[in-house]
Amino acid sequence: EDQVTQSPEALRLQEGESSSLNCSYTVSGLRGLFWYRQDPGKGPEFLFTLYSAGEEKEKERLKATLTKKESFLHITAPKPEDSATYLCAVRQGPGGSNYKLTFGKGTLLTVNP
Amino acid sequence: EADIYQTPRYLVIGTGKKITLECSQTMGHDKMYWYQQDPGMELHLIHYSYGVNSTEKGDLSSESTVSRIRTEHFPLTLESARPSHTSQYLCASSRQNNEKLFFGSGTQLSVL
Numbered sequence: 264e265d266q267v268t269q270s271p272e273a274l275r276l277q278e279g280e281s282s283s284l285n286c287s288y289t290v291s292g293l294r295g296l297f298w299y300r301q302d303p304g305k306g307p308e309f310l311f312t313l314y315s316a317g318e319e320k321e322k323e324r325l326k327a328t329l330t331k332k333e334s335f336l337h338i339t340a341p342k343p344e345d346s347a348t349y350l351c352a353v354r355q356g357p358g359g360s361n362y363k364l365t366f367g368k369g370t371l372l373t374v375n376p
Numbered sequence: 377e378a379d380i381y382q383t384p385r386y387l388v389i390g391t392g393k394k395i396t397l398e399c400s401q402t403m404g405h406d407k408m409y410w411y412q413q414d415p416g417m418e419l420h421l422i423h424y425s426y427g428v429n430s431t432e433k434g435d436l437s438s439e440s441t442v443s444r445i446r447t448e449h450f451p452l453t454l455e456s457a458r459p460s461h462t463s464q465y466l467c468a469s470s471r472q473n474n475e476k477l478f479f480g481s482g483t484q485l486s487v488l
Contacts, residue, residue, distance in 0.1 A: 267418075272416075295475070297476070297477075299477075304481070304482070304484075305481050305482065306382075306466050306467075306468070306479025306480050306481050306482050307419075307466075307477070307479050308479070309476050309477065309478070312475075312476060350419070352419075354475075362473050363435075364421070364477075365418075366418045366419040366420075367418060368416060368417060368418050369416075369418075
């Protein structure tokens with residue numbers, strides 16, 4: 264069965280304390296792995312797309328990496344405004360109109376000043 | 377910049393009422409989606425549309441229905457709301473099939 268598992272469920276950091284969030288997946292025919300940020304009471308906001316093992320993307324204090332089994336979202340010197348739930352989603356399928364998107368449950372990140 | 381709007385943001389209604397959740401986007405996207413999200417749980421796809429007059433049910437069974445008469449508009453209707461329908465409903469759109477999704481702010485529905 265296709266699965267997307269995110270860990271930890273919750274992470275509390277001090278401002279400036281770097282760490283990583285994990286997204287492991289067991290799907291066949293990966294056609295993209297997505298990271299989203301979701302603030303309380305809002306819809307998810309797109310951060311990154313990764314397509315192949317070894318690929319990396321960066322945006323400000325965030326860096327996403329991808330292997331054949333998992334993706335990491337590295338947060339360097341986080342600030343309180345980085346506090347949010349971070350969602351991972353994988354797209355799979357044979358192509359065309361048959362793609363399927365599966366979301367993980369997310370990691371709730373809290374950064375204390 | 378994403379331009380996708382959902383109304384209302386919050387809705388509290390009694391059992392048996394008919395409701396329509398509105399979703400509009402100004403990006404000209406053909407692909408639109410409705411997701412259901414409960415606290416601490418995954419987003420689950422309940423409906424999607426690949427264009428005008430095209431609608432399909434998603435992975436999660438839902439008693440709601442949708443329509444797509446105009447590209448920019450994708451409303452969701454519950455004919456008779458029940459407490460089990462209490463959840464957050466998120467609308468999204470994308471340029472390509474299940475590619476980078478743009479989400480609205482959601483409607484938090486509470487059925488008493």
